[in-house]
Amino acid sequence: MIPVDNQELIDFMEQHGGLRQKYSPRTKISNLEEKIIILLTGVMHLEDGKEKEPFILTYLNDNYLLDLQILKAEHSKEIFFSSDTEIEVIEMNRNKFFELIKRKASLLEWVVVSNSKIVSKIYTESSKFYINSTLKIIRSFRSLLEENILVADEKRDGWYRMLPFMTRRNLASYCQLSRKTLGQELKLLEEQELLVWDSKGMFVNAEKLERGDSNI
Incomplete structure (x- = not known):
């Protein structure tokens, strides 16, 4: 899905305090503004909750690095991720992650590609409005x-x-x-x-x- 080796990033996160977590279906993942997470398995969606009736922006199926602040910084309190199936992720403190990754230039491409792919998906999905x-x-x-x-x-x-x-x-x-x-x-x-x-x-x-x- 993402044309760079994600195992290096997984190993890096776990070696520096990243924790594996499993979430059951229909779980809203909270406090994402403070976290960076990588989706290992399962399906989740990005939901815009600023309207009375929240709507689903896009679905994601494993191998994504998720950084809510980069995706929608100005709306971070109104947008959230929710699991649709059981999912497994690695979670890490966002500030710590970006401080450490500065020393690992080889991983920056993975971060850029993943975030670019999700942003592109959001723009593509949003175009359905027209x-x-x-x-x-x-x-x-x-x-x-x-x-x-x-x-x-x-x-x-x-x-x-x-x-x-x-x-x-x-x-x-x-x-x-x-x-x-x-x-x-x-x-x-x-x-x-x-x-x-x-x-x-x-x-x-x-x-x-x-x-x-x-x-x-």
Whole structure:
């Protein structure tokens, strides 16, 4: 995912007081303004809580270094990370981390690349505000595929299953739609065979999602 060796950074953090922590699903990770963390395993999302109804900015799936102050310094008290599955992270005091990393230039690239990737994701996700409802859903599904958050169906080639944590509420929040509008749009996409439902949940077709823009 990130084109530099992250094991060196993991070892560095643990050698200098970084602690491994596990969080259960649906846990809001607090005091992030004081921490630097690296997401080792699991899925979490970045949520903007400044509105009455918080909305999900983007989903992340392992191998990210998370620094809330760099990502959204002026809104750090209104934005937070929340786990969707069980996650494992390494946490370290932010000031200590950046003081120590000055001596390890080889790790600075990892930090820059990771933060740049997350900022880019946030800008890309935010651009959904300016497109129609159907495209909001299609591009949201694409982002989930690119982040390896959807699970490939063993029986149907090219189909991917939405994980249980992606409830209607979460999906509507992520797509920047009301739940009513989301429901209407999902029915239309089902008619176009971009998605199907069965006893295991909702499945989306990767190939048809790639062609989605030209069909809308």
